[in-house]
Structures are given as C-alpha cells and as structure tokens.
Amino acid sequence: MPEENQKTELKNQRLDPHDPFVLDAHRLARRPGSMLKVVRTVPAPADLGLEVIGVPEGADVELNLKLEAVVEGVLVSGTARAPLAGECVRCLDPLTDEVEVDFAELFVAPGNDGDDETLWLQDDLIDLEPVVRDAVVLTLPLQPLCEEDCPGLCAQCGAVLRDDPDHDHSEVDPRWAALEGLVSTDEQPDD
Numbered sequence: 001m002p003e004e005n006q007k008t009e010l011k012n013q014r015l016d017p018h019d020p021f022v023l024d025a026h027r028l029a030r031r032p033g034s035m036l037k038v039v040r041t042v043p044a045p046a047d048l049g050l051e052v053i054g055v056p057e058g059a060d061v062e063l064n065l066k067l068e069a070v071v072e073g074v075l076v077s078g079t080a081r082a083p084l085a086g087e088c089v090r091c092l093d094p095l096t097d098e099v100e101v102d103f104a105e106l107f108v109a110p111g112n113d114g115d116d117e118t119l120w121l122q123d124d125l126i127d128l129e130p131v132v133r134d135a136v137v138l139t140l141p142l143q144p145l146c147e148e149d150c151p152g153l154c155a156q157c158g159a160v161l162r163d164d165p166d167h168d169h170s171e172v173d174p175r176w177a178a179l180e181g182l183v184s185t186d187e188q189p190d191d
C-alpha cells in the first residue's frame, strides 16, 4: 500500500502535458460556460482491464470528449472506445471484443473544497487516464465468454465441445446406462 500511495503522489506532483491522456484546459478553465470538444486517439496504457480481458497495451483508445468550464473547475464528459482481447472462461479460447464507455467527471480547480475522491485540475491540466481506467474496468465482464452459450470443455477429457458437438464418452458404466434408460422412458411426452 505505501508504495501505491507513493506512486499516486508522484503522479499527482506534476502532469506531463505531452502525455496523450493529459488534457490542457487552460483555454477554458477561467471562463465558466465555455466549452471545448476534444477527439483524439491515444495508445492504451499497460493493465487497462482485468486479468481475463482487457485493452491490449498500445491499442487505439478513441476518446470523444467535451470539456465544459463550470464555476468549480472543468467538467469532462464523453466516451472512450477500445478493442478488447481476452480468454473465454469456459473453453479458454482467445476472444476479441470492443468496449465503449461513457463517463462524466468534474475536475476541481485548486482553491475549491474537495476530499480524497476529488479529481483536481493541476496547472489547468486534466489527467484522464484514471477516469478511463475506472470506466473501462467497471464495464468489463468478470466472466468473458467466446459466445453466450459456449459449451466449454469436456469435463472428462478437456476437448473443446464447440468444435465437437457430438463428443461423447459412450463407454458408460452399464448400471448408469440402465438408469439413463429409465430416465428417458419417464420423460417420454404424454401425447
């Protein structure tokens, strides 16, 4: 934890205006009511996602943003779109997808009230990376599937059942076979 705090502090010390996730709001920060649209494509940072699915590092993240000057600071709203790569939790096949998230966050100008959760304008710069990261991570499926009804793997031999729908281990114990016969008789429709 202390290490994490240190990192955050370091990051908060000074934003790099050339970082693609950093927006420069000084053109509008002091004029409530003014607005700026920003459309840019930025490379995904590392670890943008969960262990099972996420945005590949360096992939294009399309940002479509609106920055509005308000009394307390700058309101940033918009969308981020990015490709996803992951693994189906049932059959373990690689899968690709796309994520699109909406967000709206207020970046507060120094001198206003704030708390631990407050996102601050720093020298009129806005660090959008944590905002995009939170929005993306919250949207991702915890159990990604290659398709909704992926049958997964055979519990006995690990075969991928989607590729082999007739997959069957027919050497059933004769006692079980007898029971199966009973069950299917019971389930005969009445008509």
Ligand SMILES: [Zn+2]
Binding pocket: 088, 089, 090, 091, 092, 093, 145, 146, 147, 150, 151, 152
């Ligand atoms: Zn699957």
Ligand SMILES: [Zn+2]
Binding pocket: 154, 155, 156, 157, 158, 159, 167, 168, 169
């Ligand atoms: Zn099998």
